[in-house]
Amino acid sequence: MSPSAHPLLPPELQASYRDAGLWQDTSLMRIFAERARTSPDAPLYVGDAPRTYAEVATMARRFAAFLLDRGVGPGDTVVAPLVSGWEATAVVAAASCIGATLAPLPSRATRSQLLGLLEATGAAVVVISGRVLAKRDWKGTAEDLEKDAPGLRTLVLTDAAHAPDQASELPDVASACAGYEPAEVRHTDTGAPFLLLSTGGTTGPSKVVMHSENAAVYAATQYAERCGLSPSDVVLSTGPFGHASGTIFTLFAPIIAGASVLPATRWEVRETSRAISRHGVTWCLMSGTHIYDMLQLDDDQVPLWSSVRGLSAGSGSDERYAAAERRFGFRIRRMYGLTECVGHAVMPEDAPGDVRMARDGLPFDGVECFVEGGGDAGEYLVRGPSLMLGYLRRPDLTAETVTPDGYLRTGDIVSIDRSGFVRYVGRVKDVIRRGGINIDPLELERLLVQHPDVTDITVVGVPHPRLGEQAVAVVVPREGSEPTLADLTGLLAEHDVPRQSHPERIVLVAELPKTEFGKHNKPAVKQLLAGLDPHGEVNG
Numbered sequence: 001m002s003p004s005a006h007p008l009l010p011p012e013l014q015a016s017y018r019d020a021g022l023w024q025d026t027s028l029m030r031i032f033a034e035r036a037r038t039s040p041d042a043p044l045y046v047g048d049a050p051r052t053y054a055e056v057a058t059m060a061r062r063f064a065a066f067l068l069d070r071g072v073g074p075g076d077t078v079v080a081p082l083v084s085g086w087e088a089t090a091v092v093a094a095a096s097c098i099g100a101t102l103a104p105l106p107s108r109a110t111r112s113q114l115l116g117l118l119e120a121t122g123a124a125v126v127v128i129s130g131r132v133l134a135k136r137d138w139k140g141t142a143e144d145l146e147k148d149a150p151g152l153r154t155l156v157l158t159d160a161a162h163a164p165d166q167a168s169e170l171p172d173v174a175s176a177c178a179g180y181e182p183a184e185v186r187h188t189d190t191g192a193p194f195l196l197l198s199t200g201g202t203t204g205p206s207k208v209v210m211h212s213e214n215a216a217v218y219a220a221t222q223y224a225e226r227c228g229l230s231p232s233d234v235v236l237s238t239g240p241f242g243h244a245s246g247t248i249f250t251l252f253a254p255i256i257a258g259a260s261v262l263p264a265t266r267w268e269v270r271e272t273s274r275a276i277s278r279h280g281v282t283w284c285l286m287s288g289t290h291i292y293d294m295l296q297l298d299d300d301q302v303p304l305w306s307s308v309r310g311l312s313a314g315s316g317s318d319e320r321y322a323a324a325e326r327r328f329g330f331r332i333r334r335m336y337g338l339t340e341c342v343g344h345a346v347m348p349e350d351a352p353g354d355v356r357m358a359r360d361g362l363p364f365d366g367v368e369c370f371v372e373g374g375g376d377a378g379e380y381l382v383r384g385p386s387l388m389l390g391y392l393r394r395p396d397l398t399a400e401t402v403t404p405d406g407y408l409r410t411g412d413i414v415s416i417d418r419s420g421f422v423r424y425v426g427r428v429k430d431v432i433r434r435g436g437i438n439i440d441p442l443e444l445e446r447l448l449v450q451h452p453d454v455t456d457i458t459v460v461g462v463p464h465p466r467l468g469e470q471a472v473a474v475v476v477p478r479e480g481s482e483p484t485l486a487d488l489t490g491l492l493a494e495h496d497v498p499r500q501s502h503p504e505r506i507v508l509v510a511e512l513p514k515t516e517f518g519k520h521n522k523p524a525v526k527q528l529l530a531g532l533d534p535h536g537e538v539n540g
Contacts, residue, residue: 003191003214007389008398009406022366022385023214024221025190029064029096031217032057032255033185039231043260044086046234046279051086053258059086060093061182063173067098067125068183070154074099077121077196081105081114082129084237084246084263087158087173091127092251096213099188103196103208104247106240107132107265111141112496117198118149120208120392125154127173130163131265142166190214193389197244199339208392209339219244219342219386220252222364226346227312227333229257229283234307236276236284237263244342249285249312259283269293270301277304284308288316289435291324291332292466302328312346315436315468318357336360336422340388340401341367341408345422359421368407371416377425380414381407430522432461432469439471439501444492448473451491453481456512458520459503462529473503474525476512483508507532 003025006014017023032053035042040054072078078095080102082088088104095102103117107129118126126145132138145152157163160172194213229235235254239245254261262279264272267290275281284290291313294305310331313321321332334356337343345361363369367384371377383406390398401409413425432439441459448457456476464470477483485506492502513524 001187001189004189004212006191006212006387008387008402009383013383013406017218017366017385020366022218023190024217025214026217027096027185027188027190027213028217028252028255029060029093029185032060032093032096035255035258039258042231042258044089044255045263046260047262047275049086056086056090057093058182059173059177060090061097061185062177062180063090063094064097064183065180066176067094067100067154069180070125072098072100072124072154074189074192075101076125077101077103077123078125078127079103079105079114079117079121079123080127080241081107081109081132082127082158082241083107083131083265084239084241084250084261085158085265088241089251089255090173091158092247096188096194097183097185099186099192101193101196103198104242105198106242106246108240108498108500109198109242110496110498111138113198113498114141115148117196117208118145118152121196122151123149124151125156126152127156127158130157130159130161130166133157133163133166142170188213190217193392195247196392197247197339198242207394207397210389210392211342211386212389215342215386215388216248216252217256218366219337219344219364220248220256223249223312223335223343223346224253224257226348226364227253227283227310228349229253229259231258233257233259233282234280235259235261236272236281237261238267238272238290239285244337244339245285249343267293269297273297273301273304276308277306280307282307282309284311286311286313287436288313288320289467291316291320295320295323295327305330310349314360315433317468322357332356334360336424338408338410338412340410341382341384342386344382344384344386347421351421355417355419355421359417359423362419362421369416369422371414377413377415379428380410380412380416380422382410383407432459432471434461434464434469434471434500435467437500441471444471444473444497444501444503447492447495447497448475448488451483451487453478453483453487455479458512458522458525460522460525460529462505462526470505471501471503472505472507472529474507474509474512474529476510477508 036053036057042053044053045051157170157172160167190213193210195211197209237250308330312333312335333347335346344367345363347361369382372379411428415423444459455478461469489502513521
């Protein structure tokens with residue numbers, strides 16, 4: 001089967017990717033099946049639910065047969081709110097096996113995000129974690145999906161023990177596969193949409209990014225090679241399933257390298273440290289927030305990280321990374337990327353120390369990038385083998401975001417030095433970066449100004465030692481009212497805004513500084529907050 005052409009990249013550029021071996025025109029399942037054939041007893045997952053390569057690959061092919069029996073195939077979408085682990089990998093590989101499209105969601109997704117994705121994709125199958133269904137605000141979801149998503153044909157559980165009320169009514173992945181022989185690994189269209197990653201919406205998945213399997217395999221291969229992953233490595237998976245970190249870099253990449261994976265379904269730094277020591281973790285992918293938590297460990301817990309040879313990390317400060325290297329003795333490899341052009345820059349191991357600690361990576365093979373205007377810093381434009389196919393059902397937005405010759409307008413302000421190393425500087429638009437999550441303050445303001453006790457409001461990001469930034473709601477209250485933080489977050493919860501996007505402080509003021517054009521003067525607001533709260537203590 002000839003792969004579909006990329007709709008946004010020039011044909012001659014696509015041909016060059018194949019000539020250079022950057023697009024391999026092979027699927028995750030084909031790579032996985034070969035690993036399982038040559039090293040069947042090698043551990044793929046370690047921890048509480050250990051599984052070998054052969055065990056997970058066989059389960060993936062059985063689940064593929066289950067899906068085929070229900071008429072699921074190329075062009076059909078499987079929506080999957082899951083936690084990382086062997087069952088999630090089996091679901092991803094099963095979709096790859098039959099050429100279906102996978103739309104993963106993290107376990108912290110809201111019910112409205114799931115329903116929005118089902119409506120946008122017309123999905124035939126939902127595979128949902130019992131850990132998700134067990135959450136209080138998801139109660140009744142399984143029963144309601146039949147009427148809320150009329151196109152849905154099949155609902156399957158993973159982590160079924162965490163949702164005992166549903167386990168008796170719904171099949172889990174293992175029971176769904178019972179009685180099925182493993183499906184043949186098909187030759188699928190590796191240029192077609194395979195991965196749908198939701199991004200950019202504080203109040204829901206307002207943008208769904210489409211990626212081909214060629215892009216995902218390329219990004220994972222480049223990451224594995226740049227980080228030196230091998231069958232002797234044990235990779236800690238902390239990234240949420242549904243994001244590129246948890247669906248490509250700690251799922252695809254270890255399989256491509258033949259490495260093992262320790263899934264961390266919940267980040268708690270002391271508990272995770274003990275697990276790292278117990279299972280001999282050698283490599284991690286983390287954020288600046290994880291690094292902050294690690295620096296809070298007591299001295300007697302630092303040796304628990306002695307097996308770790310290095311880690312890749314994004315969205316953290318130079319000083320924090322340098323402090324972690326001094327304390328733990330491993331090497332940090334900074335990385336940079338976007339959902340629309342996934343993880344396309346990682347710091348080489350042999351980069352000089354002053355560069356390694358001050359830049360955010362060197363682009364992967366085949367990536368072309370530049371700063372608009374040619375100055376020291378400006379909006380970053382990039383194209384390469386991991387460029388998205390576009391936004392799902394948003395050709396208008398795709399055309400606005402990608403130039404006619406295939407360059408993505410990232411909205412990031414970046415500097416590029418003479419050697420090609422990139423450094424993230426900021427955003428063109430007003431975005432709050434909280435622990436690796438982008439929060440659009442305008443979306444929050446449009447909702448919060450509707451509160452009856454609010455006359456005017458702006459939401460700004462202020463520095464936070466652990467998260468990088470923290471969202472603060474600065475409110476002009478209605479006369480005689482004194483709204484609280486709980487009042488505001490309660491309104492956001494009613495609109496299904498994820499908790500990680502909620503403001504964490506509230507400050508009441510008599511009036512908000514305005515520009516000469518009558519808009520909120522956010523630099524002046526931030527200066528006001530610095531004067532009111534120099535220690536960064538949480539108010540409200």
